[in-house]
Amino acid sequence: MSDFYVSKLAVVGVGLIGGSFALALKQAGLVGEVVGIGRGRANLETACERGIIDSFTHSLVEGVAEADVVFLATPVRTLARVAAEALPYMKKGAVLTDGGSVKAEVVAAIEPLLPEGVHFVPGHPVAGTERSGAEAAFATLYRGRRCILTPTSRTDRGALELIRQLWRAAGSEVVDMTPEKHDHILAAISHLPHMVAYALVNAVVGCGDQDEDILSYSAGGFRDFTRIASSDPTMWRDIALSNREALLEVIGIFEKSLATVKSDIAAGNADALFDFFQRSKQRRDAIV
Numbered sequence: 001m002s003d004f005y006v007s008k009l010a011v012v013g014v015g016l017i018g019g020s021f022a023l024a025l026k027q028a029g030l031v032g033e034v035v036g037i038g039r040g041r042a043n044l045e046t047a048c049e050r051g052i053i054d055s056f057t058h059s060l061v062e063g064v065a066e067a068d069v070v071f072l073a074t075p076v077r078t079l080a081r082v083a084a085e086a087l088p089y090m091k092k093g094a095v096l097t098d099g100g101s102v103k104a105e106v107v108a109a110i111e112p113l114l115p116e117g118v119h120f121v122p123g124h125p126v127a128g129t130e131r132s133g134a135e136a137a138f139a140t141l142y143r144g145r146r147c148i149l150t151p152t153s154r155t156d157r158g159a160l161e162l163i164r165q166l167w168r169a170a171g172s173e174v175v176d177m178t179p180e181k182h183d184h185i186l187a188a189i190s191h192l193p194h195m196v197a198y199a200l201v202n203a204v205v206g207c208g209d210q211d212e213d214i215l216s217y218s219a220g221g222f223r224d225f226t227r228i229a230s231s232d233p234t235m236w237r238d239i240a241l242s243n244r245e246a247l248l249e250v251i252g253i254f255e256k257s258l259a260t261v262k263s264d265i266a267a268g269n270a271d272a273l274f275d276f277f278q279r280s281k282q283r284r285d286a287i288v
């Protein structure tokens with residue numbers, strides 16, 4: 001048996017991220033029993049029917065009690081609260097980890113709460129879709145994607161290694177960095193695009209005549225660009241507020257970029273527009 005076998009995994013928030021983690025580890029044969037912890041009965045029943053979890057409870061205290069690993073996969077601004085409730089009931093040697101999309105605020109809130117002998121490894125799988133809930137979970141979500149771990153000087157090295165191996169078993173390339181660096185990078189590459197997509201959909205609606213449903217004319221361009229505006233509003237409200245500073249900084253950079261396009265259009269500056277589009281196309285072509 002692998003050194004990294006987890007006899008009992010507890011998943012708090014059995015949605016896309018928590019559910020996919022459980023499925024991936026089950027498929028890898030690295031986990032014995034999985035208990036799901038959540039509020040909505042229907043979602044937990046779906047998770048049971050789909051074989052994501054083996055049992056469920058609405059009680060955090062009961063669910064985490066015998067777990068070797070507790071994975072928190074609830075919206076970012078609930079993580080500290082859920083951790084505060086769970087940590088006193090976790091057994092010695094157990095590892096708490098999370099999949100939250102913002103790290104600095106979460107790490108700062110959770111680390112001071114750790115009881116003696118209980119470890120915390122902050123993480124973030126950089127993989128997802130616009131869908132939510134246990135229905136949306138699938139075992140291969142993390143395959144070929146990156147998972148960022150943000151250990152600090154307080155992180156137990158054994159616990160870090162365990163969580164690293166679990167993400168590797170789920171198919172991810174694991175990268176370590178500081179929580180601050182994580183938040184800075186993700187603000188630009190993930191959080192900004194979501195803000196722009198949400199803003200674009202609402203702005204385009206505002207461009208239509210009152211008697212015309214402008215969205216009914218949407219074709220590939222609009223739909224490709226705005227897929228992520230179908231993502232869960234609670235999740236994105238929490239991310240925007242938890243990564244506020246870094247996000248405001250990159251929104252400012254984006255505003256300048258858009259202002260450049262606007263002024264070149266206004267001035268009829270064909271060469272500048274061509275160069276701008278060309279540079280962007282080359283950069284995007286290189287990553288797909």
Ligand SMILES: NC(=O)c1ccc[n+]([C@@H]2O[C@H](COP(=O)([O-])OP(=O)(O)OC[C@H]3O[C@@H](n4cnc5c(N)ncnc54)[C@H](O)[C@@H]3O)[C@@H](O)[C@H]2O)c1
Nearest residue numbers: 013015016017038073074075076100101127128129132133
């Ligand atoms: N969706 C993505 O693309 C993605 C990618 C990487 C990380 N994340 C992060 O993972 C976490 C989960 O996201 P998701 O997409 O799986 O969301 P989801 O909505 O699919 O699942 C979250 C689950 O948590 C439950 N929940 C909410 N508050 C709770 C609470 N206080 N106690 C117990 N359960 C609670 C919800 O009912 C839901 O079932 C978030 O922190 C998000 O930022 C999401």
Ligand SMILES: O=C(O)C(=O)C[C@]1(C(=O)O)C=C[C@@H](O)C=C1
Nearest residue numbers: 101125126127128129130190228
């Ligand atoms: O593909 C998507 O739908 C996503 O939004 C996934 C995505 C992203 O790429 O921005 C969203 C949030 C995460 O924390 C990680 C990944």
